Amino acid sequence: MNSIDGPAFAVSRRSVLAAGALTAAAVVHQSVRAPAASAAAKPAIFYSPHQDDDAIGLAGSILEHKAAGRPVYLVLVSDGRNPDLARLMNTDPCPLTTWADPHPCAAGGSHRLSWPTDGTNKIVAARTAEFMASAKALGVDKVINFKIADDGFSSTAAYDRLVDRITTKVEALAERYPGASHKFSAGWLEHTETHKACSDVAYRLMNDGTISDVRFHHVYAYARLRARRADGAAYVLNIPGSHMRTKRNAMYAYNTWDPGRNLYALGYHSVPELLEAAHDDPREFVHTLPSDYRPGKGN
Secondary structure (H helix, E strand, C coil): CCCCCCCCCCCCCCCHHHHHHCCHHHHHCCCCCCCCCCCCCCCEEEEECCCCHHHHHHHHHHHHHHHCCCCEEEEEEECCCCHHHHHHHCCCCCHHHCCCCCCCCCCCCCCCCCCCCCCCHHHHHHHHHHHHHHHHHHCCCEEEEEEECCCCCCCHHHHHHHHHHHHHHHHHHHHHCCCCEEEEECHHHCCCHHHHHHHHHHHHHHHCCCCCCEEEECHHHHHCCHHHCCCCCCEEEECCHHHHHHHHHHHHHHHCEEHHHCEECHHHHHCHHHHHHHHHCCEEEEECCCCCCCCCCCC
């Protein structure tokens, strides 16, 4: 998920604030206690548009599938390049501490960084380190990194190329794992071109018969008031307590400051409100494509 907007609404911080005290070593060694996946079972493939979408809106369902003994593969779709996030991380004091509704900075409010502001090298590597720590906490069976440039926002042509690149990668997975289920983000409800591109890919491949068992997770549901998050959902997953603890451990991967492990709490600096809200709400929200779905940038 790519965002660095300031707070949009009031949230509870009574639990996730402790994440800054959790060491990176604890994060990366967390794992879910689930039955071993059956070699004969068809995998469930989850597509995270950016680093942090997995922990926010997919983790409960990932753990549900793991508990059922099904192989779970987690895909990082884009590289998550983000010049604005690079500029934020070069800022002292940290803006998290100066917003109208301040959040704690895992670095204590001072980053002491001088990263290139093209948003690629340092940001991509550090965001991906967080993603890998989150995946380890969730205990997924396989991590797949598409390494696709997150550049679909610049024009309609760039967006169309992004959809084509993702389509090629998903087609290859569908061919390699016939009968797999595919879990995307509900991009038509969400805020970034990469999220929408993922749902456009699903729409295209569902229509041509390449994939058939498809669900859409509304990652940005947590930007809504709590009472409205389930609006329009085909299914609300009520996450059991043991799974919620593991989901929170995955979220802590995005709020751990340990430069020695290339962890800079980038997820939390990017979308603190969504992480706070998801940490406090033991539900996830699964959608199906609407009958009037419209593919394309801005639709």
